[in-house]
Amino acid sequence: MFKIEEISVSYDGRTILDRIDMTLEPGTLTALVGPNGTGKSTLLKSVAGLIPAKGRVAFAGRVLAPSDKLKTVAYMPQDTGAQSSLTVLEVVLLGRLQSLGMRIGDDIRAEAIGALARFHLDALQDRAIGAISGGQRQLVFLAQSLFRAPRVLLLDEPTAALDLRHQLIVLDRIRSTCAQSGMIAMAAMHDLSLAARFADRIVFLNGGVVCADGPPATVLNPDILQQVYGVEAEVQQGPSGVLHVSPIRALQGIGV
Amino acid sequence: MATNATVSASGRQMARRLFWLAFISGLLVLVFIGDILTGPAFLNVFDVIAALFSPATAEDPTTVIIVHSIRLPMSLMALIVGASLGVAGAEMQTLLGNPLASPYTLGFSAAAGFGAAITILFGFTLPFIPSMTIPLMAFLCAGVACLMVYGLAHIRGITAEVMVLAGIATLFLFQSMQSLVQYLAAPEVLQEIVFWMFGSMLKASWFSVTVSGVIFVVALLLLLPDFWKLTALRLGDDRAASLGVNVGALRRRVFFVVALLTAGAVAFVGTIGFVGLVAPHLARMLVGEDQRLLIPASAICGGLIMVGASIASKLLSPGAVVPIGIVTALIGVPFLFGLILTGKQRHW
Numbered sequence: 008m009f010k011i012e013e014i015s016v017s018y019d020g021r022t023i024l025d026r027i028d029m030t031l032e033p034g035t036l037t038a039l040v041g042p043n044g045t046g047k048s049t050l051l052k053s054v055a056g057l058i059p060a061k062g063r064v065a066f067a068g069r070v071l072a073p074s075d076k077l078k079t080v081a082y083m084p085q086d087t088g089a090q091s092s093l094t095v096l097e098v099v100l101l102g103r104l105q106s107l108g109m110r111i112g113d114d115i116r117a118e119a120i121g122a123l124a125r126f127h128l129d130a131l132q133d134r135a136i137g138a139i140s141g142g143q144r145q146l147v148f149l150a151q152s153l154f155r156a157p158r159v160l161l162l163d164e165p166t167a168a169l170d171l172r173h174q175l176i177v178l179d180r181i182r183s184t185c186a187q188s189g190m191i192a193m194a195a196m197h198d199l200s201l202a203a204r205f206a207d208r209i210v211f212l213n214g215g216v217v218c219a220d221g222p223p224a225t226v227l228n229p230d231i232l233q234q235v236y237g238v239e240a241e242v243q244q245g246p247s248g249v250l251h252v253s254p255i256r257a258l259q260g261i262g263v
Numbered sequence: 264m265a266t267n268a269t270v271s272a273s274g275r276q277m278a279r280r281l282f283w284l285a286f287i288s289g290l291l292v293l294v295f296i297g298d299i300l301t302g303p304a305f306l307n308v309f310d311v312i313a314a315l316f317s318p319a320t321a322e323d324p325t326t327v328i329i330v331h332s333i334r335l336p337m338s339l340m341a342l343i344v345g346a347s348l349g350v351a352g353a354e355m356q357t358l359l360g361n362p363l364a365s366p367y368t369l370g371f372s373a374a375a376g377f378g379a380a381i382t383i384l385f386g387f388t389l390p391f392i393p394s395m396t397i398p399l400m401a402f403l404c405a406g407v408a409c410l411m412v413y414g415l416a417h418i419r420g421i422t423a424e425v426m427v428l429a430g431i432a433t434l435f436l437f438q439s440m441q442s443l444v445q446y447l448a449a450p451e452v453l454q455e456i457v458f459w460m461f462g463s464m465l466k467a468s469w470f471s472v473t474v475s476g477v478i479f480v481v482a483l484l485l486l487l488p489d490f491w492k493l494t495a496l497r498l499g500d501d502r503a504a505s506l507g508v509n510v511g512a513l514r515r516r517v518f519f520v521v522a523l524l525t526a527g528a529v530a531f532v533g534t535i536g537f538v539g540l541v542a543p544h545l546a547r548m549l550v551g552e553d554q555r556l557l558i559p560a561s562a563i564c565g566g567l568i569m570v571g572a573s574i575a576s577k578l579l580s581p582g583a584v585v586p587i588g589i590v591t592a593l594i595g596v597p598f599l600f601g602l603i604l605t606g607k608q609r610h611w
Binding site (some may be wrong): 094096107 | 274276343490492494495497499501502504505506507529542551552553555581
């Protein structure tokens with residue numbers, strides 16, 4: 008189990024996150040949702056140890072020190088492009104940066120190519136990361152994160168700027184890796200229908216606090232959407248039983 | 264799973280890059296020998312070779328003296344300065360995430376120039392080591408510029424944006440002080456200052472070769488543990504941090520190494536432009552961005568441009584040596600154009 012305990016973050020006297028508590032089960036994917044600027048990325052970064060925060064993070068009953076976090080937790084930042092001529096294979100190899108030496112053995116190289124092959128990207132291994140499409144790039148960075156074999160994977164908007172097909176591929180791969188290896192994943196997302204389809208659990212964050220937390224069928228309803236986003240929305244169940252969210256209109260009097 | 268074909272494809276790419284590294288190394292050896300063979304004294308090629316490899320049995324002692332006291336230190340200095348500026352440029356571009364960055368972007372060379380100019384203007388010399396006054400002042404002023412940029416960046420955060428802003432401010436400050444010194448200088452002093460600014464290998468000596476060489480080796484050793492972290496930095500600060508790189512600490516360390524390399528290169532021979540900007544681009548086109556290959560390739564490309572420019576500086580005006588800083592771009596630009604025109608579309 009992965010425990011986030013009383014995580015608080017403040018900038019310039021302004022509270023961004025206020026004592027966030029969460030327990031994530033092995034083999035599950037949790038969607039972290041909420042309006043823009045509500046602290047989703049800050050929560051992921053603070054849990055990963057990339058920004059200073061109060062509180063603790065524990066895995067398997069043991070509080071993680073900063074050095075342990077690097078071994079246990081992988082954080083995949085939001086895709087902001089990559090203007091680099093590093094090859095796709097080099098990018099994946101960097102996933103194990105801490106253990107790379109001057110010479111890279113054939114075994115680790117083969118393993119990195121294997122990580123790419125899982126996404127059918129091995130043919131792109133010699134291409135520059137800046138020269139492939141945004142969807143392919145996101146899959147390469149996901150392959151890099153999984154190449155680290157993390158116990159916990161934190162993803163910041165992994166499907167932002169992806170086409171429909173790549174959105175499904177990315178989330179399907181994360182979910183299947185969780186199911187197969189017991190990896191714990193938490194992804195900050197905006198698309199509630201995708202969250203309902205792929206996540207085991209949805210956590211609504213608003214104003215730096217958790218305001219709803221549970222399985223999609225429990226927490227995804229018009230009342231919570233109105234309370235969190237200030238919108239009128241319909242939540243319908245599709246033929247396959249997956250919930251679908253249709254926003255109707257923004258309510259007046261809600262700050263933008 | 265990865266097939267044998269895909270695994271061997273990645274091996275082929277590495278072999279291709281290693282071939283390029285070996286090729287430019289071989290080319291550098293040839294150009295270096297060519298540089299020693301060239302000079303205004305019009306020495307016989309065989310005499311020069313004899314003076315190089317068996318000075319004790321060489322027939323003409325004048326040739327031995329010219330080769331060992333003038334040509335060899337000049338060629339070695341060109342090689343070391345080129346290699347230092349190549350590596351400093353590659354790391355400055357990596358640190359600032361900017362293809363237009365060079366070792367001079369943050370004002371180190373302008374500061375060194377100011378240090379040299381003010382020493383020449385006032386004509387003061389150090390006791391015991393008078394010939395070291397100008398290099399030492401140039402080195403010290405480059406150190407002051409480095410501390411100014413670092414101090415500002417330390418207060419606001421060691422990000423590429425803050426460093427560029429602080430560096431450009433420092434650059435303009437030292438450039439204007441340099442101009443002021445030139446304005447105040449008498450014509451004959453001004454001529455000496457301008458000659459220093461051109462950059463010339465005529466100032467090379469075995470002492471300068473030793474000092475700059477030691478600085479270069481020490482800088483490489485300091486960079487060695489950070490090769491992979493610097494490679495990761497090319498993916499951006501956020502991604503590098505997510506891979507476990509302490510980006511601020513890395514930037515701080517490498518910034519000081521770049522300052523050391525730049526000051527070590529320009530203090531003895533003056534300001535030499537173009538090499539630090541272009542050598543890393545040439546290297547990147549040949550061996551990619553893996554710093555295990557990029558750093559040696561940048562050093563070799565820098566050395567190639569400088570030693571090639573050294574030959575050109577001796578051939579341009581028969582019987583004289585044109586300051587090398589004037590001809591570095593003349594040598595480097597055709598190289599660069601060739602690679603841009605023949606290469607595929609690349610991301611820097």
